[in-house]
Amino acid sequence: xxxxxxxxxxxxxxxxxxxxxxxxxxxxxxxxxxxxxxxxxxxxxxxxxxxxxxxxxxxxxxxxxxxxxxxxxxxxxxxxxxxxxxxxxxxxxxxxxxxxxxxxxxxxxxxxxxxxxxxxxxxxxxxxxxxxxxxxxxxxxxxxxxxxxxxxxxxxxxxxxxxxxxxxxxxxxxxxxxxxxxxxxxxxxxxxxxxxxxxxxxxxxxxxxxxxxxxxxxxxxxxxxxxxxxxxxxxxxxxxxxxxxxxxxxxxxxxxxxxxxxxxxxxxxxxxxxxxxxxxx
Amino acid sequence: xxxxxxxxxxxxxxxxxxxxxxxxxxxxxxxxxxxxxxxxxxxxxxxxxxxxxxxxxxxxxxxxxxxxxxxxxxxxxxxxxxxxxxxxxxxxxxxxxxxxxxxxxxxxxxxxxxxxxxxxxxxxxxxxxxxxxxxxxxxxxxxxxxxxxxxxxxxxxxxxxxxxxxxxxxxxxxxxxxxxxxxxxxxxxxxxxxxxxxxxxxxxxxxxxxxxxxxxxxxxxxxxxxxxxxxxxxxxxxxxxxxxxxxxxxxxxxxxxxxxxxxxxxxxxxxxxxxxxxxxx
Numbered sequence: 001x002x003x004x005x006x007x008x009x010x011x012x013x014x015x016x017x018x019x020x021x022x023x024x025x026x027x028x029x030x031x032x033x034x035x036x037x038x039x040x041x042x043x044x045x046x047x048x049x050x051x052x053x054x055x056x057x058x059x060x061x062x063x064x065x066x067x068x069x070x071x072x073x074x075x076x077x078x079x080x081x082x083x084x085x086x087x088x089x090x091x092x093x094x095x096x097x098x099x100x101x102x103x104x105x106x107x108x109x110x111x112x113x114x115x116x117x118x119x120x121x122x123x124x125x126x127x128x129x130x131x132x133x134x135x136x137x138x139x140x141x142x143x144x145x146x147x148x149x150x151x152x153x154x155x156x157x158x159x160x161x162x163x164x165x166x167x168x169x170x171x172x173x174x175x176x177x178x179x180x181x182x183x184x185x186x187x188x189x190x191x192x193x194x195x196x197x198x199x200x201x202x203x204x205x206x207x208x209x210x211x212x213x214x215x216x217x218x219x220x221x222x223x224x225x226x227x228x229x230x231x232x233x234x235x236x237x238x239x240x241x242x243x244x245x246x247x248x249x250x251x252x253x254x255x256x257x258x259x260x261x262x263x264x265x266x267x268x269x270x271x272x273x274x275x276x277x278x279x280x281x
Numbered sequence: 282x283x284x285x286x287x288x289x290x291x292x293x294x295x296x297x298x299x300x301x302x303x304x305x306x307x308x309x310x311x312x313x314x315x316x317x318x319x320x321x322x323x324x325x326x327x328x329x330x331x332x333x334x335x336x337x338x339x340x341x342x343x344x345x346x347x348x349x350x351x352x353x354x355x356x357x358x359x360x361x362x363x364x365x366x367x368x369x370x371x372x373x374x375x376x377x378x379x380x381x382x383x384x385x386x387x388x389x390x391x392x393x394x395x396x397x398x399x400x401x402x403x404x405x406x407x408x409x410x411x412x413x414x415x416x417x418x419x420x421x422x423x424x425x426x427x428x429x430x431x432x433x434x435x436x437x438x439x440x441x442x443x444x445x446x447x448x449x450x451x452x453x454x455x456x457x458x459x460x461x462x463x464x465x466x467x468x469x470x471x472x473x474x475x476x477x478x479x480x481x482x483x484x485x486x487x488x489x490x491x492x493x494x495x496x497x498x499x500x501x502x503x504x505x506x507x508x509x510x511x512x513x514x515x516x517x518x519x520x521x522x523x524x525x526x527x528x529x530x531x532x533x534x535x536x537x538x539x540x541x542x543x544x545x546x547x548x549x550x551x552x553x554x555x556x557x558x559x560x561x562x
Binding site: 124125126127143144146173183184186187188190191192193194195196197198199200201202203204206207208209210211212213214215216217218219220221222223224225226228229230232233236239240242243244245246247249250251253254257258260262265266268269270271272273275276277278279280281 | 405406407408424425427454464465467468469471472473474475476477478479480481482483484485487488489490491492493494495496497498499500501502503504505506507509510511513514517520521523524525526527528530531532534535538539541543546547549550551552553554556557558559560561562
């Protein structure tokens, strides 16, 4: 089983904090360094023992790390990886937990030295909750983590990142950054759009009439809007054509309703039912 | 506490079966008569003891009933209530569990004799599951049931129907049929549309990348498409303007994505988050 002397985590919120708790619970690392720019967040991470030491000094925090995981909002990942690469040991492995991969791979591919060991990853373990207070040592147990190696990555490095997530209990799937972004546009980003707009249209005075259907369908709308605006914008090239397909489906359903066409409406709902059952099975 | 000598249930699926199980568990009725047109369904209801007797003969089934609950798909409710009214005792109370109320109240108001004791109701206890196999004696515990009395109903009858659902553990809310339909268009029917179209657009090959968000958002898409096509059509006068508002929100979000406007996108997602938190609280 893999073990690390020192792991550094940049951003100790739900994901970063859960990585720390999982490492500690499984005894996988002698030292778990939390790095952030707000002392209050670091103090919370120390209090729940998600990290063993904490610092606001990035260079000091990554100095001894064998592996660094960047768990910040998507927009901060590129400058942070660049900064880490400039001050870490030459053999330090760097990964991130960002929800989009192609833009990062592209920009970092142009910036980083070929020798820098950066491989992107994405644990599919988000939540409508955020903050280290919701961190969970078992968050990655049996969850999928996409390891999105690009052409600049060696097999060794892709496998080392895979080994890291597997050590936390995750099932790893290898995909190119672009294939990843195309897939999550429909499995994660469009659902977020759809849920958020539905919640936004619901008047508070009807709250006594909400039941399981509305609550399930809108759950992810409660997630952090700043994080999600970044994610949706990062992946807009894949998301926009999907929104257009969605709009077309909505128009087809509207027309069936307008002409009272129960056969067409039933057929359209049947596709949703069959696909839901097939995808969730 | 209210008790009934004989209760008749038309349609012993998830809702009808759960009514029967709840009556039996709480010892509320000496006789629970299941009525249906398929013997195999009635046999299943007898097997799980959701009903104490069962018949395919509607007139015989309702002959002794103090209260009859029609738990069939929406389109069958009007002719069935009419038929029940023609053969039950003059003092028999009739209600239904249909997901829409205004069309039924309107059509039945024109057909029924003023003395017929019909009051519409709607237990908000649906599911993506169907059939008596999923029936649950506690399905109505702490759930909302809308009692949708119309101008033709006496207070006594509205209260008698309220007492029935309360005896099964439900919290009753009184609304006019039209107010009910306007509210459920946004709390139940638009969520169904939104979830179904999202599921229908998801390719099966991406199933390894679905996580909690997609699963929650699409859950109700697995419900029976025939039932739901009827419900959406029955309520299209309230649903169509909502779909139009939804389409406008989608267009606003699309434009913010296209012009890379993170401030506008964040603001729109924030409304969804705030409304989700307020409505679900």
